[in-house]
Amino acid sequence: MIAEAGLAALWLAAALSLLQLVLMIAELRGVVAAARTIRAVAVVQGVLALTAMAMLLIVFARTDLSVALVAANSHAAKPFVYKLAGAWGNHEGSMLLWVTVLALSGALLALFSRRLQQRTLIAALGAQGALALGFYAFLLVASNPFARLDPPPPQGRGLNPLLQDPGLAFHPPTLYLGYVGLSVAFSLAVGALLTGEVGATLARAMRPWVLAAWIFLTLGITAGSYWAYYELGWGGWWFWDPVENASLMPWLAATALLHSVHVLAARGALRAWTMMLAVIAFSMSMVGTFLVRSGILTSVHSFAVDPSRGTFLLALLGIYVGAAFLLFALRTAALKEGPPFELVSRESGLVANNLLLSVILGVVFVGTLYPLLAEAVSGNKLSVGAPYFNAVAGPLALLLAALVAVGPLLAWRRERRPVAKRLALPALVAAAALVISLFAAPQIGLLPRLGLVVAAWLAPASLLPLVGRNPLRAPLATWGMVVAHFGIAVALVGMAADSAFTRETLAAARPGDKLSVGPWLVELRGLAPVAGPNWTAVEAELRASRGDGVLVMKPQTRFFSDPPTETNEAAIDTLWNGQLYTVLGKPDEAGRWQVRLWWKPFVTLIWLGGALIALGGLLSLVGRAWRGWRKARLT
Amino acid sequence: MKPKNQRLALVAAAALAVLAAVLLAMLGLKDRAAYFYTPADIAAGKAADGKAMRLGGMVETGSLRRDPDGVTVRFLVSDGQARTPVTYRGIVPDLFREGSGVVAEGRLDRGTFVADTILAKHDERYMPPQLGNQAAEHQAGTTLAR
Numbered sequence: 209m210i211a212e213a214g215l216a217a218l219w220l221a222a223a224l225s226l227l228q229l230v231l232m233i234a235e236l237r238g239v240v241a242a243a244r245t246i247r248a249v250a251v252v253q254g255v256l257a258l259t260a261m262a263m264l265l266i267v268f269a270r271t272d273l274s275v276a277l278v279a280a281n282s283h284a285a286k287p288f289v290y291k292l293a294g295a296w297g298n299h300e301g302s303m304l305l306w307v308t309v310l311a312l313s314g315a316l317l318a319l320f321s322r323r324l325q326q327r328t329l330i331a332a333l334g335a336q337g338a339l340a341l342g343f344y345a346f347l348l349v350a351s352n353p354f355a356r357l358d359p360p361p362p363q364g365r366g367l368n369p370l371l372q373d374p375g376l377a378f379h380p381p382t383l384y385l386g387y388v389g390l391s392v393a394f395s396l397a398v399g400a401l402l403t404g405e406v407g408a409t410l411a412r413a414m415r416p417w418v419l420a421a422w423i424f425l426t427l428g429i430t431a432g433s434y435w436a437y438y439e440l441g442w443g444g445w446w447f448w449d450p451v452e453n454a455s456l457m458p459w460l461a462a463t464a465l466l467h468s469v470h471v472l473a474a475r476g477a478l479r480a481w482t483m484m485l486a487v488i489a490f491s492m493s494m495v496g497t498f499l500v501r502s503g504i505l506t507s508v509h510s511f512a513v514d515p516s517r518g519t520f521l522l523a524l525l526g527i528y529v530g531a532a533f534l535l536f537a538l539r540t541a542a543l544k545e546g547p548p549f550e551l552v553s554r555e556s557g558l559v560a561n562n563l564l565l566s567v568i569l570g571v572v573f574v575g576t577l578y579p580l581l582a583e584a585v586s587g588n589k590l591s592v593g594a595p596y597f598n599a600v601a602g603p604l605a606l607l608l609a610a611l612v613a614v615g616p617l618l619a620w621r622r623e624r625r626p627v628a629k630r631l632a633l634p635a636l637v638a639a640a641a642l643v644i645s646l647f648a649a650p651q652i653g654l655l656p657r658l659g660l661v662v663a664a665w666l667a668p669a670s671l672l673p674l675v676g677r678n679p680l681r682a683p684l685a686t687w688g689m690v691v692a693h694f695g696i697a698v699a700l701v702g703m704a705a706d707s708a709f710t711r712e713t714l715a716a717a718r719p720g721d722k723l724s725v726g727p728w729l730v731e732l733r734g735l736a737p738v739a740g741p742n743w744t745a746v747e748a749e750l751r752a753s754r755g756d757g758v759l760v761m762k763p764q765t766r767f768f769s770d771p772p773t774e775t776n777e778a779a780i781d782t783l784w785n786g787q788l789y790t791v792l793g794k795p796d797e798a799g800r801w802q803v804r805l806w807w808k809p810f811v812t813l814i815w816l817g818g819a820l821i822a823l824g825g826l827l828s829l830v831g832r833a834w835r836g837w838r839k840a841r842l843t
Numbered sequence: 844m845k846p847k848n849q850r851l852a853l854v855a856a857a858a859l860a861v862l863a864a865v866l867l868a869m870l871g872l873k874d875r876a877a878y879f880y881t882p883a884d885i886a887a888g889k890a891a892d893g894k895a896m897r898l899g900g901m902v903e904t905g906s907l908r909r910d911p912d913g914v915t916v917r918f919l920v921s922d923g924q925a926r927t928p929v930t931y932r933g934i935v936p937d938l939f940r941e942g943s944g945v946v947a948e949g950r951l952d953r954g955t956f957v958a959d960t961i962l963a964k965h966d967e968r969y970m971p972p973q974l975g976n977q978a979a980e981h982q983a984g985t986t987l988a989r
Contacts, residue, residue: 441934481853548849559853563860570864571871578872589879591897592872593948600871714933716913774937793914793934800913802934 211275211354214263218304218354221256221311222344224249225337228314232334236327236402243326247318250333253340254315261308264353268295274360277301277353283366285742293377299501299517300353302380306497307343309388314340317392317417324396324413325405332392332399339391342524350517366768372742375435383428383455387493389421390462393469394490397483398532401539406479411472414486416829418469422462423825429455430818441776441791443806445706445814448597453576454496457569461489464565467558475620477546477555480536481562487532492569494525504580550622557615564608571601602655609662609700612693613669630672638665652708659704667697684831692824699817705786705810716800726807727754728788735801743768745777748792748801752781763792787811877948885951886925892951898927898958899946907941920945920956931958 228249231242264277268291273279281298282291296305314336321329347353396414400406432455437445446452465485471478498504502518549555575592582588613634617627641664645657670693674682711726719734733749745764752759763779781788786809793802877895890896898920906919916935919926929947939945939961949958 478853481857545850559856563856566857566860567864567867570861571868574865574868575872578868578876582876589897590876591879591948592876593895595895596871596875599875600867604867714914776934791934796909796913798913802914804934 210263210266211272211356214260214267215352215354217256217260217263218344218348221253221260222341222348224253224256225311225340225344228253228337229334229341232330232337235330236334243330246330246333250318250336251315253337254311254313257308257311257340261304264295264301264304265292267354268292268301271364273362273364274356274358276355276357279357279361279364281365283364283742286366286372287741289374289377290372296380297376300347300351302384303343303347303351303501304353305381306384306388307340307347309384310336310340310343310391313389313392313417314395317395321413323409325403325409327403328396328399328405328410330399331402332395335395335398335402336391339395339528342528346517346520346524350520372768373435373439375431375439379428379432379435382424382431386421386423386425386428386462387455387458387496389417389424390458390490390493392417393421393465393486394532397486398535401483401535404539404542406483406543408473408476411469411482415466415469415473416833418462418466418486418489419825419829419832422459422466423822423829425455425459425462426818426822426825429459430815430822433818434815438778438780441778441804443710443712443789443791443804443808445811448575448592448594450576451500453572454499457572457576458489458492458496460565460569460572461485461492464562464569465489467561471555471558472546475547475549475555477549478559479543479546480540481559483540483543484536485562487529487536491525491529491532492573494528495573498522498525499576547621549620552618552623554615554618554620554623557611557618560611561608561615564604564611568601568604568608571604572597575600598655603658606655606658606662609666609696612696613666616670616673616689616693631669634665634667634669634672637668638662640664649708656704656708659700660708663697663700663704666700667694670694670697684834685828688824688826688828688831690824691827692821695817695820695822695824697817698813698820699815702810702813702815702817706808706814709809710811711807713803713805715803716796717803718800723803723805725788725805726809728752728805728807729754730790730803730805732801732803738764740766746792748790748803750779750790750803752788752790759788761788761790763790765792765794782812785809881922882920882925882927883922885927885956890951892953895948895950897946897948898929898956900927900944902939902941902943902945904941920947927956928954929956929958931961933961935961 228246231240231246231249234240235242235246267275267278268282269288271278271282271284271286271291277298277300281301282294286294294301296302314333317329317336318333321332324332393414396410396417400410429452432452433445436447436452437443465482465488468478468482468485472482498518498521502521504518575596579590579592582590613631614627617630619625638661642657642661645652645660649657670690673686673690679687713723713725713730715721715723717723717732719732722729722731724730729752731751731753733751735746735748738745738747743766745766747762747764750761750763752761759781761779761781764777766775766777767773768775776791776793779790786807789806789808791804793804795801875895877897878890879897879899880890882898882900884890885898900920900922903919903921903926906917908917909915910917914934915930915932917928917930918941920929921927929949931947931949946962947956947958948960948962949956951957
């Protein structure tokens with residue numbers, strides 16, 4: 209019954225999204241006045257999608273094995289949290305989550321965008337309906353999450369043990385809120401292009417959406433990176449895996465959009481440019497969804513699905529992106545030109561930011577899609593990995609980070625003050641960092657060294673917007689910018705330190721053996737069997753000592769029975785100056801166990817920096833919302 | 844700048860950015876893309892020494908050896924026509940065993956493939972245990988066929 213109710217809710221929601229589109233066309237042609245109706249329809253559509261998602265959660269919570277999806281991905285003996293999270297740990301469920309977020313975004317847009325011009329809002333809701341319609345069709349035709357099995361199997365197949373982790377409960381929903389939240393920016397851009405009302409009002413309506421989506425994307429990527437770091441047991445935090453790139457590309461586009469929408473809101477400039485970025489940002493989300501969900505990739509995340517789904521998704525992608533670009537091409541010449549600015553100005557700085565981000569996006573995009581293209585055209589199988597991305601995107605990202613120090617110091621329209629003077633101190637710090645690194649660590653690579661120097665330049669420079677005024681009276685949005693930019697420097701130190709100073713030891717050891725890694729001496733004390741709710745494991749006891757400090761670490765090799773798999777549970781200990789990372793491998797015939805140890809100085813700064821960047825976004829969002837609310841109350 | 848010129852300048856800058864991205868990407872891809880080879884390709888001399896590449900095939904039954912250090916493994920990868928010796932220092936993934944498919948990343952060094960990474964297939968969709976081996980074989984088969 210519950211599965212059928214969920215399916216019915218989906219069909220109804222699909223019908224309403226079609227109605228939304230039809231009402232939009234009727235309204236814009238002046239056939240009917242449907243402003244109130246279209247808002248109500250968008251809200252009900254959101255509620256229906258949420259209902260369908262709730263129904264799926266219920267069948268997973270009950271382990272209702274007559275639902276094919278549950279039988280294929282769940283097991284009665286699984287911990288309850290993972291039964292729930294398992295609802296989106298599979299293709300159909302995660303697509304349903306995707307559509308639910310899309311529909312909810314539309315509902316929130318209908319409820320809260322009062323200050324936007326009415327016609328543009330209606331056009332945007334129609335566009336949002338059109339987007340939703342396609343993805344409902346995809347669910348109902350090619351990926352029905354509520355399909356029944358008759359007869360139901362006696363037991364489910366279980367969930368991949370790698371996915372049985374708190375990360376799964378958090379990572380996909382966060383990432384989807386970011387991915388799909390960008391759909392609102394897309395719809396607003398399409399709506400504004402349809403009505404021709406591209407200006408500061410639109411930008412102010414669009415900004416909170418972009419900011420919110422960007423915060424979620426930042427958090428999702430940061431959390432995903434940490435999850436991969438501790439769960440895979442490979443000691444790395446970013447693998448340039450196509451699925452990781454699929455989330456990085458919308459983030460890069462959203463970061464560019466975030467900055468250009470600010471120019472549009474504050475100065476009314478960069479109109480066509482911002483609309484283009486809004487279209488590109490969500491297009492990247494759809495490209496990402498296509499890459500991940502079509503099963504076209506072979507990667508650690510790849511999903512075994514049939515090709516019809518890929519074709520369907522590709523068709524949707526082609527229709528939406530093609531239509532938006534066509535609209536852009538037809539309408540952009542009619543847009544009014546924004547106010548002018550000089551070469552040295554805040555606007556120019558933000559244009560430079562946008563250009564660099566676009567180039568990085570292009571480089572990641574080509575690198576990610578090139579293997580697919582090459583295989584389709586010439587039949588050659590190849591892969592593009594870290595050597596390419598680090599060498600090509602790395603220097604560009606460093607250049608961008610270096611410019612981040614300068615941009616916020618420039619005035620709107622034209623800069624007449626000597627900015628270089630204010631940057632003297634950061635320049636001094638950077639030079640000192642370079643000299644110290646050359647003496648203290650002459651052997652490290654060029655890119656990590658430059659990373660440290662740029663971080664030393666950016667960290668003090670990012671605080672300058674608060675200098676020369678009372679920092680407590682500075683707007684919250686300014687604090688947000690400062691925190692986010694400082695976060696870039698923090699993350700940069702973590703990345704550079706990890707690649708420059710990581711020490712690794714790999715050895716086979718008997719109980720009693722001592723291994724050294726970096727400043728640590730690690731003794732394998734013994735091995736013991738342990739058991740969890742749905743796994744058994746061999747656990748090593750390691751005693752790590754450095755000076756007089758002693759740590760006891762217990763990495764495990766776990767065996768799951770449903771489905772039968774083995775995973776390595778790394779034991780990680782976080783100290784103020786780094787992480788000790790230990791993995792237990794396999795035994796050999798002589799009774800020795802493989803042990804892999806890493807000492808990673810300051811690696812935690814990577815995720816701390818990511819969290820700071822997201823926090824900066826949050827401060828900015830709250831600050832602007834608060835201001836808008838106060839203004840609304842005063843008038 | 845006059846508004847008209849400003850728009851022109853922005854369009855030019857955007858076009859330049861796209862061009863720069865494509866050029867940079869193409870230059871980077873030229874020597875950094877890792878091609879996929881089978882042992883037969885390597886026997887035919889198609890793969891150059893020292894270049895990053897991927898090797899795919901089956902781990903030949905009875906060929907798996909472990910060095911005295913306990914962490915280096917040596918095995919032969921075969922595709923039915925030729926065999927390539929592989930060495931790998933590290934912890935092999937769970938699905939790695941003799942007679943099953945494997946993809947290794949690394950480079951050729953005088954006829955021996957030195958692997959940096961052995962790829963594990965982490966898949967959320969698991970086959971029932973009795974079908975597992977068949978599925979693994981099937982997977983390796985499609986990898987090779989593609």
